[in-house]
Amino acid sequence: MANKSVILRIKRQANPNDKPHWEEFELPYKPGMNVISSLMEIAANPVTREGKSTTPITYDSNCLEEVCGSCAMLINGRARMACSALVDKLDQPIRLEPFTKFPVVRDLATDRSVIFENLKAVKAWVPIDGTYDLGSGPRMSMEDQEAAYPLSRCISCCCCMEACPQFNESTGFVGAATISQVRLFNTHPTGAALKRERLAALMGDGGIQECGYAQNCVEVCPKDIPLTRSISEVGGEVMKQAIGDLFRK
Amino acid sequence: MASNPKIIVIGGGLAGLSAVIKIAEMGGQVDLFSIVPVKRSHSVCAQGGINAAKNLKGEGDSTWQHFDDTIYGGDFLANQPPVKAMCDAAPGIIDLLDRMGVPFNRTPEGLLDFRRFGGTLYNRTAFAGATTGQQLLYALDEQVRRYESEGKVKKYEHWEFLSAVLDGNRLCRGICAIDLRTMEVRTFPADAIIICTGGIGAIFGKSTNSVVCTGSAQSALYQQGCYYANGEFIQVHPTSIPGEDKLRLMSESARGEGGRVWVPKTPGDKRDPKSIPQSERWYFLEEWYPKYGNLVPRDVATRAIFKVVYELNLGIDGKPMVYLDLTHIDRKILDRKLEGILEIYEKFVGDDPREVPMKIFPGMHYTMGGMWVDFVQATNIPGIYAAGECEYQYHGANRLGANSLVSCIFGGFVAGPAAVNYARNQKAAAGNGHFDAERKHQQENNAMLMKSDGKENPFKLWRELGDLMTANCTVIRYNKKLQETDGKLCEMLERFRRINLSDRSQWANTSVVFARQLYNMLQLSRVIAQGAAMRDESRGAHYKPDFPDRDDKNWLKTTKAYFAPDADEPKFEFESVDISLIPPRPRKYDVAK
Numbered sequence: 001m002a003n004k005s006v007i008l009r010i011k012r013q014a015n016p017n018d019k020p021h022w023e024e025f026e027l028p029y030k031p032g033m034n035v036i037s038s039l040m041e042i043a044a045n046p047v048t049r050e051g052k053s054t055t056p057i058t059y060d061s062n063c064l065e066e067v068c069g070s071c072a073m074l075i076n077g078r079a080r081m082a083c084s085a086l087v088d089k090l091d092q093p094i095r096l097e098p099f100t101k102f103p104v105v106r107d108l109a110t111d112r113s114v115i116f117e118n119l120k121a122v123k124a125w126v127p128i129d130g131t132y133d134l135g136s137g138p139r140m141s142m143e144d145q146e147a148a149y150p151l152s153r154c155i156s157c158c159c160c161m162e163a164c165p166q167f168n169e170s171t172g173f174v175g176a177a178t179i180s181q182v183r184l185f186n187t188h189p190t191g192a193a194l195k196r197e198r199l200a201a202l203m204g205d206g207g208i209q210e211c212g213y214a215q216n217c218v219e220v221c222p223k224d225i226p227l228t229r230s231i232s233e234v235g236g237e238v239m240k241q242a243i244g245d246l247f248r249k
Numbered sequence: 250m251a252s253n254p255k256i257i258v259i260g261g262g263l264a265g266l267s268a269v270i271k272i273a274e275m276g277g278q279v280d281l282f283s284i285v286p287v288k289r290s291h292s293v294c295a296q297g298g299i300n301a302a303k304n305l306k307g308e309g310d311s312t313w314q315h316f317d318d319t320i321y322g323g324d325f326l327a328n329q330p331p332v333k334a335m336c337d338a339a340p341g342i343i344d345l346l347d348r349m350g351v352p353f354n355r356t357p358e359g360l361l362d363f364r365r366f367g368g369t370l371y372n373r374t375a376f377a378g379a380t381t382g383q384q385l386l387y388a389l390d391e392q393v394r395r396y397e398s399e400g401k402v403k404k405y406e407h408w409e410f411l412s413a414v415l416d417g418n419r420l421c422r423g424i425c426a427i428d429l430r431t432m433e434v435r436t437f438p439a440d441a442i443i444i445c446t447g448g449i450g451a452i453f454g455k456s457t458n459s460v461v462c463t464g465s466a467q468s469a470l471y472q473q474g475c476y477y478a479n480g481e482f483i484q485v486h487p488t489s490i491p492g493e494d495k496l497r498l499m500s501e502s503a504r505g506e507g508g509r510v511w512v513p514k515t516p517g518d519k520r521d522p523k524s525i526p527q528s529e530r531w532y533f534l535e536e537w538y539p540k541y542g543n544l545v546p547r548d549v550a551t552r553a554i555f556k557v558v559y560e561l562n563l564g565i566d567g568k569p570m571v572y573l574d575l576t577h578i579d580r581k582i583l584d585r586k587l588e589g590i591l592e593i594y595e596k597f598v599g600d601d602p603r604e605v606p607m608k609i610f611p612g613m614h615y616t617m618g619g620m621w622v623d624f625v626q627a628t629n630i631p632g633i634y635a636a637g638e639c640e641y642q643y644h645g646a647n648r649l650g651a652n653s654l655v656s657c658i659f660g661g662f663v664a665g666p667a668a669v670n671y672a673r674n675q676k677a678a679a680g681n682g683h684f685d686a687e688r689k690h691q692q693e694n695n696a697m698l699m700k701s702d703g704k705e706n707p708f709k710l711w712r713e714l715g716d717l718m719t720a721n722c723t724v725i726r727y728n729k730k731l732q733e734t735d736g737k738l739c740e741m742l743e744r745f746r747r748i749n750l751s752d753r754s755q756w757a758n759t760s761v762v763f764a765r766q767l768y769n770m771l772q773l774s775r776v777i778a779q780g781a782a783m784r785d786e787s788r789g790a791h792y793k794p795d796f797p798d799r800d801d802k803n804w805l806k807t808t809k810a811y812f813a814p815d816a817d818e819p820k821f822e823f824e825s826v827d828i829s830l831i832p833p834r835p836r837k838y839d840v841a842k
Contacts, residue, residue, distance in 0.1 A: 015756045030493055034597075037494035043760075044708040046751045055752035056708070058759050060285075062459045064495045065593055067383055068289040083494070084596045105430055106757035113406075116286065120398045125391035126350035131270055131662075137347030139359035146585070149352040149378055152387065153589075156288055188350050 005029055007049070007093035008038055010057060012107050020104075024049040024093065035075060035082035035096065036064055057096075059108040066222055069155030072162070073098060073108045079159040079220045082108075099162045112158045118178040119156075122201045126191040138189040151184040151230065153223045160217035160227055172206030176217035179208055180230035186237070199234070199241045208235050253277055254440035254672030256665075257424055259410045259466060261287025263382070263654060264637025265445030266389035267661025268668070273396040277669045280437060281393070282405045282426055284461045288390045291447050291459035292657065295382025296590055297366060297502030298374035299346075299654040301339035305356075305363055310371040312336045319652060320831050321842060322368040322546050323617070323645020324789035324799060326479065326807070328827040331624050331642055335659040342658050343375050349388040352377050354586060364505045364586070368546040368649040370841065379500055379589035385654055409762060410466045413442065413473055413633060414687045421632030422678045425687045427695075430757050434692045436684040440672030443626075443664050444470065444635040445657075449616050452770045452777070453723070454715015456613035457489050457498040467620055467639050468769035471776065475628045476621035477810045477819075478641040480773070481780035484648055484790050485723050487550035488573050489612030490598060496612030497597055499573060500590045501650040503607075504543040506582070508575045510534050510550070511606075512563045522565075522572055522606045533557055538838045545838045548647045548790040551611040555724050558610075565608060572606040613723060615653065617644040617790065618780075621809055626664035627671070634668045636660030641807075646789025698764050703747025707764040710748070714741060714770060722777050726793050731782035738775050742817075745771060776810040776819045783821060784808065801833055 006027045013020040026049045027033075027041050043056035061071040064083040071082040074097040076090060087094065102110040128134075140148075154177055161167045161175035182198045185191035202208040208231065217227045253276045258265045261283040269279050281287065304310040316336040320329060347353060347361065353375050354362040363372040377384035396402045407429045414423040414436055423438040446466040450458025471477040488503065488510075489496040504510070511530045518525065534553055535542045545553070554571055558564035565571060575583060575591075580603050583591060594602045619641040626634045626642070636657070643656040721727075721734040745768055752760040786800035787793050806823040813820045 014754060032493045034492075034494060037492075040494060040708070044706060044712065053751065055754065056760055058757050062285050062289050062461055063291065063294050064460065064492075065294060065497050066596065067293045067380065067589075068285070068291075068459065070285060070289050086597070086599075109757065113286070116288070116394070119391075120394055123395070123398075125395045126348070126388075127395070128345075128348050128392070131274055131345055133341045133344070134348065136344045136361075137350075140352075140355055141359050142355045142357060145352050145355045149384075152352050152377075152384060153380060155293075155383075156286075185350070190348065191350055 006033065006038060006087055009093045009095045010107070011097040012057070013098070013104050015106055016104055023054060033087040035085040035087070035094065036061055036071060038087065039082070057108060058106040067155060069157035072112070072157040072159055074100070079162040081157060081222050084222065099158065101162050101167055102158065115156045115158055115161070115175070115177060118174050119181060122178055122182050122198045123194045124178070124181040124185055126185065126188055127193055128190065140189070144187070148184060148187060150225055151180055154180060154225055155223060157222065159220045159222060163216040163220040165214050165216065166210050166212045171210045173210035174202065174206055174208070176227040176231060179234050180225055180227050183230040183234050196241065199238050202234065202238050203242055208238050211235070252673065254669055255280065255438070256668050256672065257282065257437060257439035257442040258445060259424065259442065260290070260445035260447060260637070260639070262290035262292035262445060262447055262637060263386055263389060263657035264661040265443070266386070266393050267658045268443050268445060268636055268665035269393050269402055270389065270396070271662055271665030272669055273401040275666060275669050279402045280405060280439065281402055282408050282410055282424070284407070284409050284429065286406045287393070287404065288387065290386060291462050292386040293383040294457070294459060294498060295654055296379045296498060296500035297505060298364065298376035298381045298651045299343065299385065300366065300373050300649070300651040301343040301375060301655065302336065302371070302373055303340050303343060303361065303363065303375070305360055306372045308371050310373055312339065314371060315339065315373060317831060317842070318369045319643070319649055320645065321836055322649040323647050324836050325645065325801070325805065325828065325833040326482070326788060326826060327643060327645035329830040330827060333830060335643055335656060338659050338662070339655045342655060346385055346388055349392060351384045351388045354378065364502060365544060366505050366650040367501050367544045367550070368541070370541070374502070374505065374651040376502065376586070379502055379587045382654060385658070410446070410469070411691045411765070412469050412687060413630070414684055415473065415630065416678055416681055416683050419474065419630060421630055422683065425691050427691070427762070429762060432755050432758060434688055434695065436688050438678070438684070440675060441632045441634060441668040443668050444620065444633065444639055445637045445661065446639045448638045449773065450613060451711070451766070452714065452774055453613040453719045454712055455492070455496050457486060457496050463766040463770055464773050465766040465769040468773035470620065470628070470633065471810070472772060472812045473630070474812065475630055475633065477618070477773070477776050478621035479618035479780070479808050480776040480810055481784055481808060482617035482646050482790050483613060483723060483777065484547055484615035484617060485551045485611045486614035487547055487554055487611050488609040489614070490594060490607070491610055491612070492597060497593055498614065499594065499607060499609050501547070503573060503575060503587060503590060506586055507578050508543065508573050510543055510554070510571055510573055512557055512565060512571050516562050517567050519566065523576070531563070540841050541838045546647055546649060548792070549838055551724055552792060554611055569610050570608040571610070573609045574606040575602050576604060576606060611724065613719060615648055617641065617646060617648055625667040626660055627667060632671065632675070634664040636664040646791060694765070695761055698748065698750060698761050699753050701746070701748050701750070703749050705744050705748045707748055707750070707760065707767050710741060710744060711767050711770070714767070714774065718774055718777070722781055724792065726781050726791065727795065728782055728793070731778050734778045735775055735782065738771055738778060742771050779819055780808045780810060780821070799836070805833065
């Protein structure tokens, strides 16, 4: 039985200091709709279910094929990407809210720049000598490439951080995505040169020991990245290095 | 001028980040502007791979072959020397990306693996699963983050370019941009600027492009006096997945790994595709183009699908769709080499393409045309450089698959040092009021939009624009319709004056920003429609049934549009093409070249 219309309940907030409120929208159903196409529909006709004129919804988006990491939000309470949230597979009314662990910019758009700061802190890059011609890179087995590639598909959407009970202001936890990037760069033959510094950055407050093993991260990751495995591997390395440091002192 | 000049780079996709890295390496200071955090740029959508003639498969491939395939694939419209330089540089670029940690697929020996792409008979495409663009972008993003942490790069993310600041001598001295959160309009001085703002998909409504690919920056610069070249050359990708919000790309690599395009021989055949026997399927690309088969260039494949669907009425179930079939290929190989795109199909359509043939149809994908640049990526306005999809240099009348990533990176690698060298030889700007004047001008534009209280919703107007341009300026073109299109564009520009923004707030107002983009889209659309109307021949992606052949005598030339502010419309000049290396020859894909 086809639905004739789609109902969305959207949590709105005009600016970071404003109080949030809810608005409801009713849209004509079209096959293949997703949350983004619904938001586009509202922009073309910004009227609530009660017939009140309102403003188009502000939200982050770009690629609309779940590879840029922009459109993360809470959809029916779950942290996920709006582009791949198909209306046919969602219970109605569809509830849209901004992430709760990141500052709201406006409506569904949040400031998730903390992830990029975290990537800086752990030096998530391969320290190459320069961009001039220095010949080919290190050889790599198919097995090693197949282990690295899934980690390298992280889209920095921050779903894993939103879902993590330990990711909050009091712990300052760095979150699963960044830890997984540490694993990626530490296993790269050239990237490993910065391994000690990366592990050191994950020690202490907000570091890897804040993880409470709730495993929510791996549950919500839209790219199925083995985040808990990354945490346990990197956790072991951090521990080894910490003990080593203790004896060196 | 200081030995470490300040360069502004606009856009943080592959081209922009490549330029940034070179500038930082040369000791320059960079301000990097991007609408989205640079890691979320449209380059992440590139799927299949990046071309370089490394000749690791014992096929006798060479950079000359790559060059020849690119020129031939582009139907001889590209100036040849820069294309040759790009093809010569490509193997070194792959090595560099490999050193940066891109997880390219490997051979059993641990070397880079290569696959075939359209328009070539060689395995020349390096790839990282089917998310190669994402992987390349991340590698460059990481290097830029390293420079950022060293203080050599300052990012302005969530800022949008509005215009260049030109001085009294019409030299570029900086930019004017808007903070997309506070809505503050500000100018930024620079010794040179590099535009790396990507594609123009939004002009066609739904395309394979990302939301930010509006062409707004290019259009703004065209309206400020930059030439826009070959605007009429628009690539429609043969295999995309139609959607409500966008057309999602189904990579050419699906065919590179053996995917076959077919339709049932019987019109309206309602059987489950798996149950249709081989003898009742029509593999039309393989039949029409025995040498290249499913890997003909995109313009050729797209026209073939149009013919099958619209002339022969053989679309699946009578609808505009054909099958792209991978089900005969081993699951493990598919997962290792194509997982990213199979996942997209699964998530957005709901079927598993390992089990069921995919239903696909052509979709607007890429612009070969763009800002006119010289061989060092300089536009005609001193101090403004351009690289990546936003410029016109490397792909002639049709781009070959997996050449865009290499052209972005190469273009950025040329533009960065060229801008630094220019800046080092440039005298400092005399103090003048051009910055204030430009800022005020842009603030007034915003204020006007905010005040306007007509009836036109910008998002609805945009949908109309998309439908108009897709119907008349893509695969098949007729002069009458192109002229009508330009007339409608004029009407839409008139209607734009009566726009009504339903949002007038001064914080993160996406409506006003979108309205500005829409205006620029409308202006650039006229360049495309008029350029197409003028070019009475068929070449690469530009096809007119009334002029079905390539006409080198009259049309082997670059279209250069410039804006005439008084008339508020494009004017055109033509420039001869540099064919100094490979003499033009007929382009045919039913036989080997």
